[in-house]
Amino acid sequence: MVRMQGLTKEFEAAHPDITLNWAVMSENELRQKVTTDIATKGGKYDVLTIGTYEAPIWAKQGWLKELTFDADYDVDDLLPAIRAGLTYEDKLYAAPFYGESSMVMYRTDLMEKAGLSMPDAPTWEFIADAARKMTDRAAGVNGICLRGKAGWGENMAFVTAMSNSFGARWFDENWHPQFDQPEWKRTLQFYVDLMKDAGPAGAENNGFNENLALFDDGKCGMWIDATVAASFVTNPASSTVADKVGFALAPDNGLGKRSNWLWAWNLAVPASSQNADAAQTFIAWATSKEYTALVASDEGWANVPPGTRGSLYQNEAYLKAAPFAKMTLDSINAADPKNPTVKPVPYTGIQFVAIPEFQGLATTIGQQFSSALAGKVTVDAALSSAQSNASREMTRARYIK
Incomplete structure (x- = not known):
């Protein structure tokens, strides 16, 4: 997120009609403030950073806007395990900035x-x-x-x-x-x-x-x-x-x-947003292949956001620069959210x-x-x-x- 904030001048240069205002807080504080705002329809934020836990629950509550992307975004490139966790009734409600196990x-x-x-x-x-x-x-x-x-x-x-x-x-x-x-x-x-x-x-x-x-x-x-x-x-x-x-x-x-475990930090648009189109434009940029390439050119392939797109793990430049790439992908693929425990659970x-x-x-x-x-x-x-x-x-x- 620190890297993203540092690179958003690139986004604003390409979208002069959109201005970004960041609110930066610790993880526990983030969860508390974002949860309170969306549950009360406060409308304080146009883009939320949320996790895999919140995405389907909040989508079911009608608290998030569905995300739709054009063909260039290549939504099918998202890793299946990560994408599934952000989907409710076959609709995508958050886009992963990075995924992890x-x-x-x-x-x-x-x-x-x-x-x-x-x-x-x-x-x-x-x-x-x-x-x-x-x-x-x-x-x-x-x-x-x-x-x-x-x-x-x-x-x-x-x-x-x-x-x-x-x-x-x-x-x-x-x-x-x-x-x-x-x-x-x-x-x-x-x-x-x-x-x-x-x-x-x-x-x-x-x-x-x-x-x-x-x-x-x-x-x-x-x-x-x-x-x-x-x-x-x-x-x-x-x-x-x-x-x-x-x-x-x-x-x-x-x-x-x-x-x-299996987790992703994601960007989503609350239903209360008054700038939903601009918010989705930013999300499409911040979770795209092009953004990954931008980070690579600025800070090297080892520092790009991992765990979201299959194409990254077929990129020889990334695999060469990131000795942890295979272990990361193996860990993500080994996670099974539908059968998480030894004994059966509901x-x-x-x-x-x-x-x-x-x-x-x-x-x-x-x-x-x-x-x-x-x-x-x-x-x-x-x-x-x-x-x-x-x-x-x-x-x-x-x-x-």
């Missing part, structure tokens, strides 16, 4: 120093062992950095995706919450213990941006997070370890599900549950999990609170009696 990013030098070799498809057991062996508190190196900051799109995105690989699920087939089940206890206890032994101090305050800064500064042996981070950690202009980074699939536990979504109530509920539970990470409450207490909150909310919303 999650994967392991690791320091090859520290892995070698620990006498280990990272598999392409590691298990959580291997990751935990490697993290503890790579930790060097005296040198300021944490074996692993993981999201701990409370938020449905922060720590809960990571922990929910992780829980899938442990056999856990948010709800059973009849929408009864499952936080009182042993799979969730194993997930959260493993996470808290691993971060205590090998994670950074104050991990409960760290989200994507904070962990990126730690990794770039050489303070993380491993980081499991969004595939989009790959172009940052391998950029010598910002990363002190750019030439020492390897990639692997998100871990599993041998149960048939990896802990990788919902879609991997790191989220695609129901309107999830956003508020997961934010509340995320606060409890963050407190457990900080040592303020026990794992058992956090899960008990999660079970109570989820049961109360699902009863209130009439999913269960």
Whole structure:
């Protein structure tokens, strides 16, 4: 988004009748303000940055305008998994700026120093062992950095995706919450213990941006997070370890599900917009092949927005410049939002549950999990609170009696 904002002078030069005014905010703040504005039909924004979670739910509510593009846009070039998540009743309601899954990013030098070799498809057991062996508190190196900051799109995105690989699920087939089940206890206890032994101090305050800064500064042996981070950690202009980074699939536990998610940040037009045509013109530009080429000419192919178009992964210039390209595409293709868990569930979504109530509920539970990470409450207490909150909310919303 920072790159896009820097390049929009190009758009304004080509469209002198359209002026862009940016509102920049943190991820949690963005979600809160955008959700409030669209639910109240406030009309404050003409273009929204929204995720894969919101797009179909808001489209069903009639809160978004359908997007239509001309043939040059080549909507069929959008990766099927990403496009499907932005579609409601066969109509597209958001266009992806970039798509992502999650994967392991690791320091090859520290892995070698620990006498280990990272598999392409590691298990959580291997990751935990490697993290503890790579930790060097005296040198300021944490074996692993993981999201701990409370938020449905922060720590809960990571922990929910992780829980899938442990056999856990948010709800059973009849929408009864499952936080009182042993799979969730194993997930959260493993996470808290691993971060205590090998994670950074104050991990409960760290989200994507904070962990990126730690990794770039050489303070993380491993980081499991969004595939989009790959172009940052391998950029010598910002990363002190750019030439020492390897990639692997998100871990599993041998149960048939990896802990990788599927997500896209997208641009959409709210139904309340008074400038819908101009807004769609901008979206068509910002998510086009031409925009990708513009970024490449300005900042190099390694820094173009990944994970949205199939043609990018057939582009030899990109494949040569981005050593993480294949792992990114493999991670996206391995994600299955319709079958996210080991046991059957009534919902879609991997790191989220695609129901309107999830956003508020997961934010509340995320606060409890963050407190457990900080040592303020026990794992058992956090899960008990999660079970109570989820049961109360699902009863209130009439999913269960």
